[in-house]
Amino acid sequence: MITRASRxxxxxPGPADPAVEVETVLSLPYHDLDLRVPRLTxxxxxxxxxxxxxxxxxxxxxxxxxxxxxxxxxxxxxxxxPTSPFRREAERLLPRVxxxxxxxxxxxxxxxxxxxxAENVRRLLDEELFDPLVLDGFRPRRNGGGETxxxxxxxxxxxxxGNVPGxxxxxxxxxxxxxxAAVGKVAAEEPLFATxxxxxxxxxxPRLAECLxxxxxxxxxxxxxxxxxxxxxxxxxxxxxxxxxxxxxxxxPGTRFMPYGHKLSFGAIAREALAADRVVDTAxxxxxxxxxxxxxxxxxxxxxxxxxGGETSPxxxxxxxxxxxxxxxALVPRGRLEFxxxxxxxxxxx
Numbered sequence: 001m002i003t004r005a006s007r008x009x010x011x012x013p014g015p016a017d018p019a020v021e022v023e024t025v026l027s028l029p030y031h032d033l034d035l036r037v038p039r040l041t042x043x044x045x046x047x048x049x050x051x052x053x054x055x056x057x058x059x060x061x062x063x064x065x066x067x068x069x070x071x072x073x074x075x076x077x078x079x080x081x082p083t084s085p086f087r088r089e090a091e092r093l094l095p096r097v098x099x100x101x102x103x104x105x106x107x108x109x110x111x112x113x114x115x116x117x118a119e120n121v122r123r124l125l126d127e128e129l130f131d132p133l134v135l136d137g138f139r140p141r142r143n144g145g146g147e148t149x150x151x152x153x154x155x156x157x158x159x160x161x162g163n164v165p166g167x168x169x170x171x172x173x174x175x176x177x178x179x180x181a182a183v184g185k186v187a188a189e190e191p192l193f194a195t196x197x198x199x200x201x202x203x204x205x206p207r208l209a210e211c212l213x214x215x216x217x218x219x220x221x222x223x224x225x226x227x228x229x230x231x232x233x234x235x236x237x238x239x240x241x242x243x244x245x246x247x248x249x250x251x252x253p254g255t256r257f258m259p260y261g262h263k264l265s266f267g268a269i270a271r272e273a274l275a276a277d278r279v280v281d282t283a284x285x286x287x288x289x290x291x292x293x294x295x296x297x298x299x300x301x302x303x304x305x306x307x308x309g310g311e312t313s314p315x316x317x318x319x320x321x322x323x324x325x326x327x328x329x330a331l332v333p334r335g336r337l338e339f340x341x342x343x344x345x346x347x348x349x350x
Contacts, residue, residue: 005033005093006033006035006036007192007195008195009191009192009214010191010213010215011194011212012048012215013055013212013213014051017044017047032096033093035191040224042223042224045215046227048183048213049213049227049228049232052210052213053154053231055181055207055211056155056179056211059210060179060211061179063179063208064136065125065132065133065136065179068177068179069118069121071201071208072116072118072177073117073121075173075197076114076116076117079113080117084200086199086200087109090196091105093192094165094193097189097190097191098165098189098190099336100165100293100294100335100336101334101335103331104335107292108166108292108293112167129150134148135149135151137149150178152175152177152178153180153233153234153256154181154233155180155232155233156175156180156181156233156234156236157183157228157229157231157232158171158175158182158183158184158185158236159184159237159239159243160185161238161240162188162189163189163293163297164293164296164297165190165293167238168186171184172198172212173197176212180234181211182211182213183213184212184213184214185217186214186215187219188218188219191216195214197214198212198213219246220246225250229255232255233255233256234257235247235256237258239260239261240261241261241262244259244260247259260298262298263298264303265298266301266302266303267286267289267304267305268304269304270307271307271310272310273310274306274307274310274312275312276312279312279320280324283320283323284324284327286321287324287325287327290321290325293335294335306318
């Protein structure tokens with residue numbers, strides 16, 4: 001029997017603001033979990049945005065990039081520890097929130113958070129900036145004379161979608177890597193993970209956690225979104241084409257806007273991966289990619305192109321893939337379907 005649980009959502013740094021002390025229960029399509037969220041007003045949101053930006057100026061802007069990498073690595077290591085209270089709470093509550101199986105949540109979180117270990121973060125910064133130390137000061141150019149330096153936005157506002165748990169981790173912590181204060185708006189469909197992530201940052205470094213906030217308001221709230229996007233130096237938005245268009249319309253000219261809208265992905269399997277001694281592993285890897293988060297992720301392929309001329313024909317690989325998908329379904333069952341989704345799947349099969 002599943003017992004009813006209650007959890008506060010959001011992360012608001014600094015002293016309590018009397019204007020946001022009133023909480024409301026977030027309305028969700030299930031009834032065994034109450035999620036309590038602070039109710040923001042336009043003035044209280046404006047104060048919050050300025051507070052995290054000021055905290056960034058006083059602390060994060062002066063942190064050496066290597067120190068930030070170390071702090072993010074410590075956050076990731078806590079999540080990768082099976083005994084971590086943050087991970088255990090996520091694995092306990094996220095299946096209720098999202099409808100995904102616990103095994104899907106566990107594997108997905110490990111995959112996301114592993115990319116934030118120090119060696120992976122350094123590799124990312126090397127690829128993007130050629131020298132991470134340009135975030136600390138002027139550095140010689142690799143080609144040609146002179147020196148260069150990189151500056152991140154003072155304040156980044158982020159709008160997250162709710163279809164993939166763990167999605168906020170990379171964009172939120174990447175903002176901190178650029179020495180940018182970050183304020184993220186969670187989706188009603190999945191408001192929990194970002195809250196836990198912010199709490200884990202606070203455990204590692206309370207002052208760093210003062211440079212970020214996790215908030216919620218109903219999508220399309222013109223008063224709050226005008227304040228949030230008006231104060232931002234950069235805006236990141238995930239969601240449907242309708243969501244992206246709505247956010248874009250409220251971002252002021254001159255503000256950097258990075259949209260991540262609806263996408264369909266495909267995979268390509270070369271004939272070398274169809275060798276007799278590799279085909280089972282290839283099918284298992286493809287099955288994991290196809291079924292991850294029930295194809296809700298933008299990188300989950302909806303179509304696979306199979307090269308001919310390998311030891312295994314495309315037709316035979318299709319049989320191997322079908323068997324691999326059955327194995328995957330036993331390990332990671334499909335998540336909860338809403339009525340309309342189940343009806344659509346049935347119609348597609350028929």
